[in-house]
Amino acid sequence: MTSCRDPGGPWMAEEAPKDPSKPIGAWEETKPPQWKSWQKSPQQKQELCVPQPFHADSPAYCNACLMRLDSEEKEALDYIEAFLTSNEQDEAKKLKFLDSISTLRSLPAFMNKALLVEKIKELIDHESVDSLTGVMRQQAMLAIMKLSKMKLPVRILTQPSLLATCFSSIFSLPPAHTMEEVEAALYTKTLKTMDEMLKALVCEDQEPNLLVLQIILKVWRRGGRKGTSPVAGVGLRDQGSV
Template sequence: MEERRPPSSPMLAWVEAEARQENTAPSEHHEHVMELLLNEAGSLAVYKKEEESLYSILSFVSSTQQPPGCQDKDLKMKFLRSIISVCRTARNCDLWCGLDAFCKKYELAEHIKVLLEEEPLDVLHTAVQQQAMLALGHLSYVNSVLEGKKKSILLTCFNSVFLLPSHEYLECQSRIYYLRTLDAMDRMLRLFIRNSPLSGFTELQDILQILLPFANSDSEAICERAVGRAAKLTGWLATRFSPEDHSADGGYTECNVPLLGQLVGWLLLCHTCENRQIRWEALDALYYLYQFIQKNRRTAPEASQQPQGKAEAIPRLPLPTATDIATNFGKYLQQSQRTDVILKVIEALRDSNTYDKQEVSGVLDMAIEDPASWLTDVPEIVRCIYRHVECINTASARRSLDSLILCLANQRPREVASTLLQMWPSSDRHANLQVFLYGRGGDRRLSA
């Protein structure tokens, strides 16, 4: 009987055994994968502990020449779970050497993104989305593998879940997948921030940049999912995240998140909408966001001049009004961030928006009483008013907008006039200026 040579590696033994069991020789694909695997063996510290997972990853990557959507679901799941296993072992055993080069060479993040893009947006019947987001979270531990790719990845992840039909219309099994996928997304977002090579605040800014457009959707389902992610993320930031632990030198890291004002403005408006779930999720997010900002008081340049005693938290009972919330946040936001809140409020006064116009108008009334804090960027506010004024006709909204115009005109007449004149054709400037200002805010004309 011919003596069989021992296999060159345990993985080759597994492949040969499988082939013998099926009475077939190893396929060309297996041979190609084994060649790839053996070529990587010497440079991967995690190779000995995760040989089978690495084989599964390479097997999937080398099979992606098939048309989109033709790969077997089990093969996809094995690929994603293998990435999680390899990254977890590398982390637990400190076996990072060579892993970043391996992930980049075989474009693991890009393959995960393609898998998400191939999933249907009208139904959720597998755990592919869930496992993909868990895999991306684990990949964030690997140095620089996701660098320059996270924004595109985040957009794909949000699209894959936010654009699904409302959970009320999902079948029972799909709802289970849906809830687990949302949990995986929340974990992924936390890991992106915690494992950021620069600072968690930079990562938070990038996440908000992708998340906020979904918040402005006319679809209640999309808005509810977006505000839910904000609530989960701010809850973690307030209770678990320490900027000092994730800064390069371990020292204090200033909370530099320019989009913070837009986030506060959006959540403040969601707190006034008719959908009860969105309202309570928004209040939770605001409560935790306020705690988070309190822990990082250097958000506002003038914070160093304020007393450093413990600030009063946003009260939960009785239910705070939009004005209460804006007043509390105003102490800690930068001037540009306070302007962002005002811009969101003006936009919310449009007739097409379903926010509580009376509550929203109250925020403008508050800003008018303290223009030195809230109405500093006059040109930007005037441009915003001009864009939306023709679509604002609700009585309470119109009164507040007229009062705002009068306040700006009286406080900073030259800036108001010059901004308006720049926006109109030369032939219409004088007439338009009079129509826009005279008679809307009282008897006084501009003394520009």
């Protein structure tokens, strides 16, 4: 803007000549293009701030789970994973596998839970039905109890094949009164552990699960011993005293 040449007269503004190379609205046109994009798409900025959820099979999810484990749990998890893919026959290593399950506070999402339970079933199934000389059955049932507390799906823990294996592994043995004192004592402890396992499955959430109870009774009728009862609250009676 420029003033008039008459110093005594009022100040009057004259329109400045337009410079073709510098239009008046030039500053508007030189705004950053991203500013316009935010004005046109207000949701775009919000979408960029939304965190993406982990997937159970993604490496990031697995690493996040492992970071929460202490050294003892990490070692137990590594042993379990290795055992699941092996054909181990050593008694001590089998027991270590079962003990490792009891060490965990929870199961990682990426673990094959169906395979884990199948492996426990195999350990029970491979035990002799002629004598009871070790704690494999007892430790396997304690592992099943532990998995129940870790909220493993009931449909996996109450598979008829698993329940039938547990029942037959006990009641295929000779009567307790025909055993030596040490073997009879071990039998009683194993029987009690199975009773506690069944109660844990039926009362998973403090309230009786009637569907689970029906499954147990159905399997029991197919292969259970006469005079014994798997119903939680009634308990299992020693077959030698029936």
